[in-house]
Amino acid sequence: MADPIDSALDLLRRLNPKDVKRNVDSLISLNPDLTEDLLESVDIPLSVKKCSKTKRDFLCCDYNRDGDSWRSPWSNEFEPPVDEGEGVTPSDRIRKMEVKANEAFDVYRELYFEGGISSVYLWDMDDGFAGCVLLKKSVSPSPKSSGSWDSIHVFDAQDRARTAHYKLTSTVILSLGTDSEALGGLDLSGNMVRQIEQDLVVDDDSSHVANIGKMVEDMELKMRNLLQEVYFGKAKDVVGDLRSMDLRKKRGRRFSLTEFLGIPPLSQTNRDRATQREMISSMGR
CATH class of the missing domain: 3.90.1150.210 (F-actin capping protein, beta subunit)
Structure with a gap:
């Protein structure tokens, strides 16, 4: 029989990473004995609490948790408060x-x-x-x-x-x-x-x-x-492949939209403009 924690981790790897917190909570509700192992093994998006003493927000994770309380880095006190002698500082x-x-x-x-x-x-x-x-x-x-x-x-x-x-x-x-x-x-x-x-x-x-x-x-x-x-x-490669796939089938090669519409390429346009400027300059002289 498979180890429950291994089965839980294997299941989490196959679910949407966006819902990892909800999935972890669901697994814990099904098997409360896995609570500590799951919280130590699975990275979930960080939650936010407010320090009641300094009124500043701080982040919660397993490293500042003691039961259902979290230590604030600003006040060095737990939110909500723990009994005296409890909570590691x-x-x-x-x-x-x-x-x-x-x-x-x-x-x-x-x-x-x-x-x-x-x-x-x-x-x-x-x-x-x-x-x-x-x-x-x-x-x-x-x-x-x-x-x-x-x-x-x-x-x-x-x-x-x-x-x-x-x-x-x-x-x-x-x-x-x-x-x-x-x-x-x-x-x-x-x-x-x-x-x-x-x-x-x-x-x-x-x-x-x-x-x-x-x-x-x-x-x-x-x-x-x-x-x-x-x-x-x-994602950019996939979109590029999708939008150019039919054009490659029709022409057997990639071509630009300007070429398709009969617009001269930019290099040719720049050469024409340079020639025009040179002619105007010569006329001025």
């Missing part, structure tokens, strides 16, 4: 780095995303520390179109002599959708996971924040370019 040293990292990525978010929400969470480890950087932006240009970008960067840093070894695992969840009478419905959703390891120089705790920021920035740029090439590049 970072040590003073790690908390100071967490505050600096949140300030740095808040600037990064504004520069690269021009909006959205960011949150950074750190926690202690025996040989260093670990953490996650969360970024989310959702847009709705019209009532029938929407898009969202969720990036989850999980890392651990192992302290060494004057250096640190970083391991970064990045996940980007992209969702685009539109529904109109002219074009019909379109749903483009999916996720991408990449991993990298690096050894970087460390002078003090501020160096950790700078190193992590550089790694996340480089990784997001690479993944954005890959997503653009895979999703939009492939």
